Amino acid sequence: MTTPAKTRRREPTITSEYADELREVVRGLAADAAEEDPAGEAPGPALWERLAELGMTRLDIPETAGGSGGTFDDLLALTHALARHAVTTPVTESATADWCLASGASRLTGTVTLALLPTDITEPGADGTITAQLPAVPWVSGAHTLLLVPAAEAAGAHEAGPWTVDLEGPGVTRRPSAPALCGTPYEAVDLTAAPVLALPPGAPSPARIRARLALLRSAALLGAAEGAYELTAAHVSQREQFGAPLLKIPAVAAHLATMRVHLLQAEAALNHARDTYRADTATATPVRLTAAAATARITAAATSTEVARSAHQLHGALGITAEYPLHRYTRRLWAWRDTPVPQQAETAALGRLAVAAGEATLWDVLTAPAPN
Structure with missing residues (x-):
């Protein structure tokens, strides 16, 4: 059975x-x-x-x-x-x-990591250098090159970038950064007139890079949320109170159903954004791609908050013990929902896009089938 x-x-x-x-x-x-x-x-x-x-x-x-x-x-x-x-x-x-x-002619070698620039920096200075403070760059240890991408808030009609900077080159200083909830190693990287190189023609646009990051993070959030959901479903199905599984309690069943609804919403948003991303760039306009990716990211972040909260509520005291695996999922959900762009900032950026494009236009962009 x-x-x-x-x-x-x-x-x-x-x-x-x-x-x-x-x-x-x-x-x-x-x-x-x-x-x-x-x-x-x-x-x-x-x-x-x-x-x-x-x-x-x-x-x-x-x-x-x-x-x-x-x-x-x-x-x-x-x-x-x-x-x-x-x-x-x-x-x-x-x-x-x-x-x-990989858009260049040479084969890939070594390890590269990536960071979004502060919103007030849109391109290098006239001397080809960048000065910026990057407080939390992931996975710097072992990397030899850092890819710098303009942030969404700095995006313009013809935005520049991305650029690479040699992590061992002049003007680059590394120092410890606060540890993350999910175990991701971060370091602060200070750039002081650090020389940068633009990628060759044909490299992906910053908007497409940001969309790609949003989709990958959405997929990670969905995966961790599903892990927390499965662990919670198993717990309330097997744990008994008054001679019956916890799942028989209407409030518990309602919480579990709400978690599942949020997962389905995140999945639908991610699938739509993925289809938009895969479409020919000639038909997947920057507005359509940016809106779809941001919606997937925001929906996944909201799902993370709801799933983590409900999972801990349904587990009770057991869910906060180090021996029980729930924290492996919820710590990642809390950390990833604001990485590399905080959920609030992503939501604000989508709001500005709605104001610029018009509510009706943005609604058509978000609800129309992804281009083939």
């Missing part, structure tokens, strides 16, 4: 040609990482090295450029699967930076 917990297991929400194989590999790697780091406090370097050896850190980059020749859907499925197992890796930042650099 099927247990109540199993009947509530959600089917995979992100599909691709190799999604099933990727999920199976991640399942095995996550089990190994759990042995290396039982508390789930920090990412396991061995897991990231193994992913790189398998070519999974450059999934949607052509083989001629040093990648695996897969698709963006494959990368979304990988990001989702890692988060569903509460695993933290630099795949979002590294894969996006590598994808940008």
Whole structure:
């Protein structure tokens, strides 16, 4: 007989040609990482090295450029699967930076990370340098190059960028940064008249890079939220009170149903944004792509808040113990919903886009089928 917990297991929400194989590999790697780091406090370097050896850190980059020749859907499925197992890796930042650099003629070498510039910096000075304080740059250790991308609030009709800066070059100072809830290692990077290089013609636009980051983070948020939901569904199905499962209590069932509704909303927004992202850039206008990606990101962030809150409420005191795995998911949900752009800032940016484009126009952009 099927247990109540199993009947509530959600089917995979992100599909691709190799999604099933990727999920199976991640399942095995996550089990190994759990042995290396039982508390789930920090990412396991061995897991990231193994992913790189398998070519999974450059999934949607052509083989001629040093990648695996897969698709963006494959990368979304990988990001989702890692988060569903509460695993933290630099795949979002590294894969996006590598994808940008792969637009050049040379093959990819070394490790690259990525950061958004402050909103008041739109381009380098006349001398080709940038001065900026970046308080929390992820995964700097081991990286030799930093990709700088203009923030959404600084976007203009013909925005410049992105640019690369040598982390070991002149004008670059690194110092410790506050630790993150999810174990992501951050460092503060201060740029003082640091020389930067623009990517060659044909490189992705800053708007498309930001959209890609938003989709990958949305996939990670959805994966972690699904993990927290499954853990909660199993708990209320198996834990009994007054001789019956907690799930029989109407208020508990309502909380679980609300969590599922939020997951479905985040999934729908992500799928629409993914379809828009995949469309030909000639038909997927910057406004359409930016609006769809921001909506997916905001919806996933709101889902994270609701799922984390309800999961802890339904678990009670058990949910805050270090031995129980719920915190592996909820800490990541709380951290990722505001990374790399805080949810409030993303919402404000979408609001400004609505004002600029007009409410009716933005509604058509968000609800029309994604271009083919």
